[in-house]
Amino acid sequence: MSPTYPLTLDLAGRRVVVVGGGPVAARRTTGAVTARADVLVVAPFVCEDLRDLVDAGAVTWLDRDYSPGDLVGAWLVHTATGDRATDDRVAADATDQRTWCVRADDATRSAAWVPAVARSGSVTVAVTAGGDPRRATTLRDAVALALDSGDLPLRHQRRVATGHVALVGGGPGDPGLISVRGRRLLAEADVVLVDRLAPRSLVEDLDPEVLVVDVGKTAGHHPLPQEEINRLLVEHARAGRRVVRLKGGDPFVLGRGGEEALACLAAGVAVEVVPGVTSAIAVPAAAGIPVTHRGRSRQVTIASGHEGLDWPSLARLEGTLVLLMGVAGLEVAAAELVAHGKAPSTPVAVVESGCTPQQRTTVGTLSTIAERARRVGVAPPAVVVVGSVVDLHAVLG
Numbered sequence: 001m002s003p004t005y006p007l008t009l010d011l012a013g014r015r016v017v018v019v020g021g022g023p024v025a026a027r028r029t030t031g032a033v034t035a036r037a038d039v040l041v042v043a044p045f046v047c048e049d050l051r052d053l054v055d056a057g058a059v060t061w062l063d064r065d066y067s068p069g070d071l072v073g074a075w076l077v078h079t080a081t082g083d084r085a086t087d088d089r090v091a092a093d094a095t096d097q098r099t100w101c102v103r104a105d106d107a108t109r110s111a112a113w114v115p116a117v118a119r120s121g122s123v124t125v126a127v128t129a130g131g132d133p134r135r136a137t138t139l140r141d142a143v144a145l146a147l148d149s150g151d152l153p154l155r156h157q158r159r160v161a162t163g164h165v166a167l168v169g170g171g172p173g174d175p176g177l178i179s180v181r182g183r184r185l186l187a188e189a190d191v192v193l194v195d196r197l198a199p200r201s202l203v204e205d206l207d208p209e210v211l212v213v214d215v216g217k218t219a220g221h222h223p224l225p226q227e228e229i230n231r232l233l234v235e236h237a238r239a240g241r242r243v244v245r246l247k248g249g250d251p252f253v254l255g256r257g258g259e260e261a262l263a264c265l266a267a268g269v270a271v272e273v274v275p276g277v278t279s280a281i282a283v284p285a286a287a288g289i290p291v292t293h294r295g296r297s298r299q300v301t302i303a304s305g306h307e308g309l310d311w312p313s314l315a316r317l318e319g320t321l322v323l324l325m326g327v328a329g330l331e332v333a334a335a336e337l338v339a340h341g342k343a344p345s346t347p348v349a350v351v352e353s354g355c356t357p358q359q360r361t362t363v364g365t366l367s368t369i370a371e372r373a374r375r376v377g378v379a380p381p382a383v384v385v386v387g388s389v390v391d392l393h394a395v396l397g
Contacts, residue, residue, distance in 0.1 A: 004113070004128070006115075006126065006128070008124070008126070009035075009075075009076065010035075011032060011035040011036065011037035011075065011076065012035065012036040012037065013036065013037070013038060014037055014038060014075040014076075015037070015038045015039075015040065015073045015074045015075055016032040016037040016038065016039050016040070016074065016075065016076045016077070016078070017039075017040045017041075017042065017070060017071050017074040017076075017077045017078070018032070018039060018040070018041045018042070018059075018077075018078045018079075018080070019041075019042045019043065019066050019070070019077070019078070019079040019080070019081055019086070019087075019090050020042075020043050020078075020079060020080035020081040020082065020104070021041065021043030021044070021045050021046035021047060021050055022047055022080065022082060023047055023049065024080040024104045025041065025043065025046075025047075025050065025078065025080040025081075025104075026046075026047055026049040026050045026053075028078040028080060028102070028104070028114065029041060029050060029053060029059060029078075030049070030053070031114070032076075032078075033053060033058045033059060037076075039058070039059040039060065040059070040060045040061075040062065040070070040074075041054070041059050041060065041061045041062070042062045042064070042065075042066050042067075042070050043061070043062075043063070043065075043081070044063060044064055044065055045063070046061060046063075065086075066081070066086055066089065066090055068093060071090070071093050071094055071097060071099060072097075074094070074097075074099050075099065075100075076099065076100055076101075076102070076112075077090065077091075077094045077099055077100070077101040077102070078101075078102045078104070078114075079091060079101060079102070079103055079104065079105075080103075080104035080105070081105075082105070084105060084106075087103055087104075087105050087106075088109075091103055091109070091110070091111070094111075095111065100112040102114055107133075113128060115127055115128045115136065115140075116128075116129075116133070116136040116137045116139070116140035117140065118140050118141075118143045118144035118147060119144075119147075120144070120147035120148055120184065123147060125140075125143050125144075125147070127139045127140045127143065147184070148180050148183075148184055150183035150184045150185075150186055150187030150188075151187075152187070153187065153207065162240065162270070163190075163236065163237035163238060163239060163240045163241045163242060163243065163269070163270075164237055164242060164243070164269065164270040164271065164272065165233050165234075165237050165243045165244075165245065165260075165264050165269055165270070165271045165272070166182075166185045166189075166242075166243070166244050166245070166271070166272045166273075166274055167245045167247065167251040167257045167260055167261060167271065167272070167273045167274065168182040168185055168186065168244050168245065168246050168247065168251070168274045168276065169182065169247055169248075169249060169250040169251050169255075169257075169274060169275050169276015169277070169278070170182065170195075170198040170199045170202070170246050170247055170248055170249070170276055171199060171248070171249065171276050171277040171282070171355070172248065172249055172277055172278070172279035172282040172283050172286070172354050172355040173197070173199065173248070173279070173283075173353065173354055173355035173356040174199070174355040174356065175199035175201045175202050177199075177277050177282070177355060178199060178202065178276065179274060179275070179276065179277075181274050182274045182276065183202070185242075185244055185272075185274065186202060186203075186206070186244050186246065187206075188242055189206070189210055189242050189243065189244040190210060190211065190236070190241040190242045190243070191210070191211045191212075191213070191236045191241050191242070191243045191244070192206065192210060192211070192212050192213070192243075192244045192245075192246055193213045193215050193229060193232060193233065193243070193244070193245045193246065194212060194213070194214055194215065194216070194246045195215065195216050195246065195247045195248050195255075196214075196216025196248075197216070197247075197248030197249070197279075197381055198216075198246040198247055198248045199246075199248075202246070203246065211236075213232065215229050215232075226256060226259060229245075229260065230259070230260055230263035230264075233245060233260060233263065233264060233269070234263065234264060234267040234269050237264070237269040237270070238267070238269065245257075245260060247276065248276075248279065248381075249276055249277070249278045249279045249280070250275055250276040250277070250278040251273055251274075251275070251276065252273065252275070253278040253280060253302065253324075254280075254302070254304050254324050254325070257273060261273060278302075279324065279354055279355075279381075279383055280300075280302045280322045280324055280383065281300075281322075282354065282355060283351050283354030283355060283383040284322065284349070284351060284354075284383060284385045284389075286351070286354050286355045286359060287349065287351045287354065287359070287361045287393055287397050288392060288393045288395070288396030288397030289349060289351075289385055289389055289390055289392055289393050289396070289397070290389055290392060290396075291320045291322060291385070291389060292319070292320065292389070293389050293392065296387070296388045296389050296391075296392075297318075297319040297320045297387055297388065297389050298318075298319060299317075299318065299319035299320070300319055300320045300321075300322060301314065301317055301319065301320070301321050301322065302322045302324065303321070303322070303323055303324070304323070304324055304325055304326075305323035305324060305325050305326020305327070305328075305329050305330070305333060305384060306325045306326065306328060306329055309333075309336075311333075311336035311337060311339070311340050312340045312341075314337065314340075315336070315337045315339075315340035315341045315342045316340070316341065319387060320385065320386065320387035320389050321337075321385075321386040321387060322383060322384070322385055322386075323383070323384040323385075323386070324383060324384075325380065325381075326382070326383075326384040327350070327373070327378055327379065327380045327382045327384075328380075330350070330369065330370055330373055330378075330384060331370035333384070334348065334366045334367070334369055334370050335370075337366055337386065338366050338367065342366055342386075343366070344365060344366050344367035345365050345366070345367070346365060346366045346386060346387065346388075347363070347364075347365055347386075347387065347388055347389075347390035347391055348363070348364050348365055348366055348369040348384065348385065348386050348390060349361055349362065349363045349364075349384070349385045349390040349393055350362045350369065350373055350378050350382050350383070350384050350385075351382060351383045351385070352378060352379065352380075352381070352382040353381060353382070354381075354382075354383055360376075361393060361397060362376055362378055363390060363393060363394075366386070
């Protein structure tokens with residue numbers, strides 16, 4: 001094949017003629033409709049996908065064989081009839097009127113080609129492979145995965161007109177557990193406000209020009225109060241920046257994501273919430289403790305371990321109790337649950353640094369867990385699990 005000239009076309013409102021009514025013609029038509037072209041389909045019959053487009057009024061259909069003159073006014077032509085003689089005639093007519101024609105039957109006889117395309121937001125990557133469509137598709141799929149996962153640089157190099165905020169749940173610790181959507185938004189960000197328990201290695205890989213603000217909190221130490229975090233989110237978004245608030249776990253599970261979302265909306269700033277894998281479920285699972293299990297637990301309750309809790313109500317609940325941020329108050333929690341009716345022999349597990357290489361699990365009962373935790377030096381971050389499902393750690397952990 002001769003050297004080619006890659007080009008992207010604006011087809012909005014321009015006539016595109018598709019000759020043929022089968023699945024290949026349907027794919028070509030769908031692409032032209034997506035580009036908002038004025039599409040004419042010429043074919044004595046159409047497949048179901050094309051019929052849907054016709055019924056929706058997205059294309060015009062001439063239900064007959066191709067005829068000279070059908071290409072008048074066309075900016076681009078696709079021929080996919082499956083009949084070599086017809087495709088030859090369409091391509092010749094297009095060439096005579098100097099209109100580019102894409103042939104589906106024989107790339108070596110075509111004047112134009114449709115590449116394999118990967119899209120991510122405003123980024124479009126077209127892949128050609130010297131007439132080898134399978135090779136092009138394989139490369140396209142690899143590029144699409146890299147775009148969606150944020151492994152390729154996606155940041156705009158110019159300021160966007162309108163900034164926005166994304167509250168992204170980073171998952172329980174392993175950077176591989178962030179969602180694809182969250183990873184891509186992080187790759188596009190201009191500003192990242194990062195929590196202490198967020199997957200920090202993801203931040204280390206960002207473009208050096210990205211402003212990273214550490215807003216991590218520990219017990220009794222809040223370098224930036226919540227009101228200041230809210231103010232920074234709004235301020236940067238109003239300045240036209242893409243802001244990511246990167247959190248550990250899920251933004252709406254004891255993460256103050258609701259407060260931040262409300263602050264953005266009150267200030268007229270667009271905000272998106274990207275759910276994350278919450279440590280309340282994932283960390284016990286990583287330790288071989290399912291928070292629900294047939295015959296043991298049909299419900300799970302999640303609570304903050306360092307705030308005033310209704311211990312009588314929690315003690316009466318059946319199922320599994322999960323306490324986040326509960327290391328400092330572990331002794332009090334165990335004593336309160338026993339005092340309000342939980343059996344002292346109820347199994348308890350404390351899982352430290354879940355979903356990381358440093359993960360460690362300490363198992364006991366309500367009557368013994370505080371002493372065992374002191375003896376081994378349990379330290380946050382940790383998840384406390386109370387209930388008979390803890391027994392499964394011995395088998396699954």
